[in-house]
Amino acid sequence: LPTWLEVTGEVAEPESSGLWHAALFHRDTAEFETQACLFAEDAVRAGAAVLIIGPASGRDRLRRGLGGLNDHVTWADVPETGANPGRLISAISRFAREHPGRATWCVQHIAWPSRPAEEMWEVLRHEALLNMALAGAPVRMLCPYDIHLPQELISCAEATHPVICPHGRFQPSPRYDDDFLRLVPAECDRPLTSPPTGARVLTYADDLSAIRHLVSLQASAAGLSPSRAGDLLIAVGELVANTLAHAGGPGTLTMWTTDAEIICQVSDPGHITDPLAGRLRPGPAADHGGRGLWLVHQLCDLVQVRTSKGGTTVRVHMRLAESG
Amino acid sequence: VWYKTKVAPLTASVTIHASGPQPYTLVELAGEADVTGSETLHALLESETRKRPALLIIEMSELRFMDSAALQAILRAHLMLGKGGGRLALVSPHDTVARVLQMTEVDRIVPVYASVSEAASR
Numbered sequence: 001l002p003t004w005l006e007v008t009g010e011v012a013e014p015e016s017s018g019l020w021h022a023a024l025f026h027r028d029t030a031e032f033e034t035q036a037c038l039f040a041e042d043a044v045r046a047g048a049a050v051l052i053i054g055p056a057s058g059r060d061r062l063r064r065g066l067g068g069l070n071d072h073v074t075w076a077d078v079p080e081t082g083a084n085p086g087r088l089i090s091a092i093s094r095f096a097r098e099h100p101g102r103a104t105w106c107v108q109h110i111a112w113p114s115r116p117a118e119e120m121w122e123v124l125r126h127e128a129l130l131n132m133a134l135a136g137a138p139v140r141m142l143c144p145y146d147i148h149l150p151q152e153l154i155s156c157a158e159a160t161h162p163v164i165c166p167h168g169r170f171q172p173s174p175r176y177d178d179d180f181l182r183l184v185p186a187e188c189d190r191p192l193t194s195p196p197t198g199a200r201v202l203t204y205a206d207d208l209s210a211i212r213h214l215v216s217l218q219a220s221a222a223g224l225s226p227s228r229a230g231d232l233l234i235a236v237g238e239l240v241a242n243t244l245a246h247a248g249g250p251g252t253l254t255m256w257t258t259d260a261e262i263i264c265q266v267s268d269p270g271h272i273t274d275p276l277a278g279r280l281r282p283g284p285a286a287d288h289g290g291r292g293l294w295l296v297h298q299l300c301d302l303v304q305v306r307t308s309k310g311g312t313t314v315r316v317h318m319r320l321a322e323s324g
Numbered sequence: 325v326w327y328k329t330k331v332a333p334l335t336a337s338v339t340i341h342a343s344g345p346q347p348y349t350l351v352e353l354a355g356e357a358d359v360t361g362s363e364t365l366h367a368l369l370e371s372e373t374r375k376r377p378a379l380l381i382i383e384m385s386e387l388r389f390m391d392s393a394a395l396q397a398i399l400r401a402h403l404m405l406g407k408g409g410g411r412l413a414l415v416s417p418h419d420t421v422a423r424v425l426q427m428t429e430v431d432r433i434v435p436v437y438a439s440v441s442e443a444a445s446r
Contacts, residue, residue, distance in 0.1 A: 209333045209356050230420045241359035241391045284429040291392035291428055298427055
């Protein structure tokens with residue numbers, strides 16, 4: 001099997017210092033594991049810091065394949081459900097910062113066929129934003145995609161990765177467009193499903209304390225654990241605060257509970273113009289703000305943002321069962 | 325109590341402890357500190373900071389909520405105090421307030437103590 005070292009072309013030269021971001025289309029777990037091990041081997045040879053992000057369930061097999069390379073690998077488990085992809089850019093950047101003077105090579109296993117579609121579209125949005133956020137960074141990302149995923153997701157993976165590996169060979173992706181303005185594929189911005197009838201709808205202006213109180217009540221009625229109810233309260237608190245700080249008009253909170261989740265949605269007339277808002281961690285001493293949406297991403301299991309000049313809707317999901 | 329000001333739903337009490345081996349200004353926050361009160365909180369902390377106390381303690385045991393806008397006001401006080409050689413200490417944050425400090429890692433740059441006496445003795 002070829003490794004990235006054999007890849008030709010400007011996108012994948014070993015000496016190139018910027019982001020290298022590849023989708024590995026694999027037929028089965030064995031193919032993914034083989035490629036991941038080769039990638040890790042090359043990484044160690046190149047003196048890079050190695051990060052493997054993926055579900056804990058696949059870790060033992062991968063560990064066996066890595067053998068002696070395990071000592072060089074940092075693992076970041078993502079739960080199979082409720083692993084908000086909106087946190088990953090700041091997690092990867094942080095890992096890279098913690099290894100100064102070295103490249104970061106990362107296996108990012110965050111797409112799998114049983115993952116719900118609304119999560120998968122956020123995975124792909126994250127892949128698109130990663131190109132912008134880490135442009136120029138000495139980071140190599142290998143992102144496995146099972147070819148049995150629906151075709152529209154595969155196409156979107158091709159559009160969000162400058163490099164693809166469809167048949168064991170790395171090559172530039174013909175679908176990738178490096179114009180940052182068109183970076184997030186339109187499929188990722190399809191309208192959100194309508195809230196169910198029976199959802200609680202509340203309009204607020206500056207009575208944020210009352211809104212937070214209602215979120216607390218709904219969270220405990222839904223059976224969310226106290227600590228996660230606290231996290232949801234912080235997240236919704238940031239979203240409604242954003243309405244006051246940025247939207248210049250009243251907002252609407254819509255809340256409902258499904259079998260698996262409690263969902264809160266905040267809509268207001270604001271427009272989030274920075275697609276990376278909330279994706280990058282502000283340093284602890286940064287005094288310019290930017291923490292609100294970042295916190296929302298850290299605290300919630302899934303965050304969906306739809307924003308335009310006409311207004312913004314942010315929908316946050318908290319799983320009722322503790323996620324892994 | 326030196327003075328007391330109420331910004332619904334946040335209450336702030338300021339006391340200046342001038343005697344003792346370690347003089348300090350104590351700001352006790354109670355209620356909920358969010359974007360609606362963050363400018364007032366910022367103004368209050370700024371005016372206390374301008375008096376150049378060696379130590380400014382923010383007591384948080386009665387603070388039930390703090391959003392990032394309020395955190396911002398606290399951070400600015402920390403930075404301003406640092407420039408003048410003073411320092412900021414936080415006391416008794418709990419639940420969601422402690423969670424926000426921990427998530428943002430502000431608790432790594434601003435020391436957090438269990439009590440005012442502990443903060444004042446460091």
